[in-house]
Amino acid sequence: MQNNIVKSYLPRHLNKLRWLVLASIFAMLVLLPFLHLYQTYVAAHAYDLLFPHEKMIYDSMEWLTSPFVSDAEHELDAIKGTTWSGNLFGLQVSDPLAVLSQISASISVYWPFLLTALIPLVVTLVLGRVFCGWICPATFIYELNDTLAGWLRRAGVPLGDREFDKRTKYLVLAAGLLLSMLLGSIMTAAIYPPAIIGRELYYAIAQGGFGVGAVFFILTILFDLLVARRGFCRYVCPGGALYSLLGRYRLLRIQRVVSACNDCKKCNVTCEFGLDPLHDGFGQECNNCTACIAVCPTDALEFKLALKDGPYQGPGHLGHDYRREQQIKSES
Structure with missing residues (x-):
């Protein structure tokens, strides 16, 4: 049971991790120009000639980088671009x-x-x-x-x-x-x-x-x-x-677990790329963002290793359409 909880909990929260990664990368892109300016100021050896806002950049970057580098002029070249x-x-x-x-x-x-x-x-x-x-x-x-x-x-x-x-x-x-x-x-x-x-x-x-x-x-x-x-x-x-x-x-794909799907359509609504997870329509446009996994109330979407997307599996087994089909079959 514990394994099932971990299996359903981790994928659901991958979207939060993704947002953390995106925010971190954006913050790094903001930081890099400041580091470049700081390197330039250090190489010039003219702190007293800097304008007040330049001294603020110098002091801030020195405080930020000093625990990690001893030679800012050269060692900060480790992260560029x-x-x-x-x-x-x-x-x-x-x-x-x-x-x-x-x-x-x-x-x-x-x-x-x-x-x-x-x-x-x-x-x-x-x-x-x-x-x-x-x-x-x-x-x-x-x-x-x-x-x-x-x-x-x-x-x-x-x-x-x-x-x-x-x-x-x-x-x-x-x-x-x-x-x-x-x-x-x-x-x-x-x-x-x-x-x-x-x-x-x-x-x-x-x-x-x-x-x-x-x-x-x-x-x-x-x-x-x-x-x-x-x-x-x-x-x-x-x-x-x-x-x-x-x-x-790709080898890693999001696929629908039809036995757990209730056809709520939340996956389709949340997909910003207009894909159709409800009908197993992922395709090459899918960027594995996990937004559909995060919003699914029944954990009916998960990652699987596969060489291609599977065909449409029919209505979700927890949905009204599937139950209606089963009832018609049982009555006939």
Whole structure:
């Protein structure tokens, strides 16, 4: 019995862990530009010449990092970059879209850079589209935006909920790579929210202003709010397109336990990507965010290792439709 309690308790609370991970990554992206400024101040050896707000940054970062590093000028290089591409204690990791875009722009393969995408590729093939659901800093903001949309709807504010062809994002990905090839510049980074957020946070903190990317990102938020729920991720994002293609072959999948399902539809309502867990409709768009698992009142959704999604299993055995079917069978 204890094993059953643990088995049902842990998956239900994975969504809280996911939010903690998302918040931590976003906080790290905010912290990194401050660490870069602190390194610059330390290297300049001119504390007395700093402006008051610069001294505040220096003192704060010194207090934060002194327990971990003794030579801030060099040792803080252990953590650099963003979710687009970065260095984590000597481990070079890059978004597969960054590598694919670089190959397209240069029309050549730089093998050391290609290898930096190996870990994300393997993780995606095993765990699925988890970058989108668990790591992407834009997801943190988009889900807060979706929560705001829910409040506005309850207040009677009309919001957009249109649906488009999900294949559109694959055209965006192809067009971005083609333009990168023709122009010799990485064009996908201009419309890829994780890259935009990392860039704009650096501009705002280290250089005192935002770039045009901030305007584009605000437009994606308004698109999600006024036109289509999570519309940018579902229909436009080039990274979402690439991870969806890779996620099609994932090993870890959410599947419905039909014997425990009561057909309440809460899983479908909570899914921001418009998937259909109630009818076993997950597919390659699923990012294993566990929101459907968290909201299920009967623990009818769980992770399983499988090479592909199973077919529709019929109505849930705890629901009215199944009971009606069984009653008709017993009477006939």
